[in-house]
Amino acid sequence: MNVIHGSVLALHSYQKAMEGMDYSAIKSSAANYVSGTEASNGNSAKSENRNSPLAKPVPDMVSISPEAQARAEKEIRKQDENSKSSARQGEASNGAETSASQNDKKSDGTVLTDAEQAVVNEMKVRDQEVRTHEEQHKATGGQYASSPSYTYETGPDGKKYITDGEVQISVSVEDSPDKTIAKMQQVQRAALAPQEPSGQDRKVAAEAAMKEAEARRELAEENVKKSKDATNEAQPSKIANTEEGEDENPEKNVNEAVKDLSSSHRGFAKLLKRAYSPDNAPQGAGFQAVA
Numbered sequence: 001m002n003v004i005h006g007s008v009l010a011l012h013s014y015q016k017a018m019e020g021m022d023y024s025a026i027k028s029s030a031a032n033y034v035s036g037t038e039a040s041n042g043n044s045a046k047s048e049n050r051n052s053p054l055a056k057p058v059p060d061m062v063s064i065s066p067e068a069q070a071r072a073e074k075e076i077r078k079q080d081e082n083s084k085s086s087a088r089q090g091e092a093s094n095g096a097e098t099s100a101s102q103n104d105k106k107s108d109g110t111v112l113t114d115a116e117q118a119v120v121n122e123m124k125v126r127d128q129e130v131r132t133h134e135e136q137h138k139a140t141g142g143q144y145a146s147s148p149s150y151t152y153e154t155g156p157d158g159k160k161y162i163t164d165g166e167v168q169i170s171v172s173v174e175d176s177p178d179k180t181i182a183k184m185q186q187v188q189r190a191a192l193a194p195q196e197p198s199g200q201d202r203k204v205a206a207e208a209a210m211k212e213a214e215a216r217r218e219l220a221e222e223n224v225k226k227s228k229d230a231t232n233e234a235q236p237s238k239i240a241n242t243e244e245g246e247d248e249n250p251e252k253n254v255n256e257a258v259k260d261l262s263s264s265h266r267g268f269a270k271l272l273k274r275a276y277s278p279d280n281a282p283q284g285a286g287f288q289a290v291a
Helices: 003-019 024-050 066-102 114-144 179-190 197-250 250-275
Strands: 149-154 160-167
Touching: 066 250, 114 149, 114 179, 179 197
Parallel strands: none
Antiparallel strands: 149 160
16 A cells, blocks of 8 residues: 555656646656556565566666657646636736726716726716816906806716806997907907817907907097097187287287387487487577486
8 A cells, every 4th residue: 555655646746746847856756656656566466476486676767758758848838828828817807806996886886887987087087178168268257257157967977077068258348449449358368268269269259359350440530530629629729829919928018018118218318319419409498308
């Protein structure tokens, strides 16, 4: 029994060596297996034919043919490939389980499938895009823009996500061209505030630009009219001052009149002096004038 048990252990060692790809161990295990088997047969024969002169000692070594060794190596490579394939499948399975465990959950607590999770992810992205878009309209539009209003849809996870939105912007004209121009400029900035303006956004901006141009035309006409009115008011005043003459500067006119009078008085005094000089004075007059 001990010999048979030793042969079984040798065979088990050979199989383990093949799984571990240890070629030296394979050869040694194979030798032990064959040696153990032959030793079993020899011992049995020896015990049964102990007195037989034909009994010979059992050799203690065994050789493996190249063909057998090649078959053993091929089997080992096959087992190694199967082991690697199983490992890859196990990793993929673990990855799928990990991915599924990271998915969102529904309202009832069940985990979303990968397809459902993909839809939820798209809805989340759309929700954020719409929020940002409309908030930029509102922030730039100021008093002329209303608060955003949104449209919602329910996702596979039972939650509501924004799919569309809008902001109302006033494009009515103001009570003066100046105010209208300022308002329409702000409306245009609000309409084109998002990074990717929609077709409706561009339409609103174009309408505001047209109203701004119209307000500028009205402002130019008003300025021309004011200029003409100012010119017409200034011209009659100038003519009246030219016709009245002295009324333009009364103080100057008085001074000039006094100067003229003084000049005339001096001339008259000189005339009297010449008339009443001693050479020309009448006899016995006895009167001297002082100029």
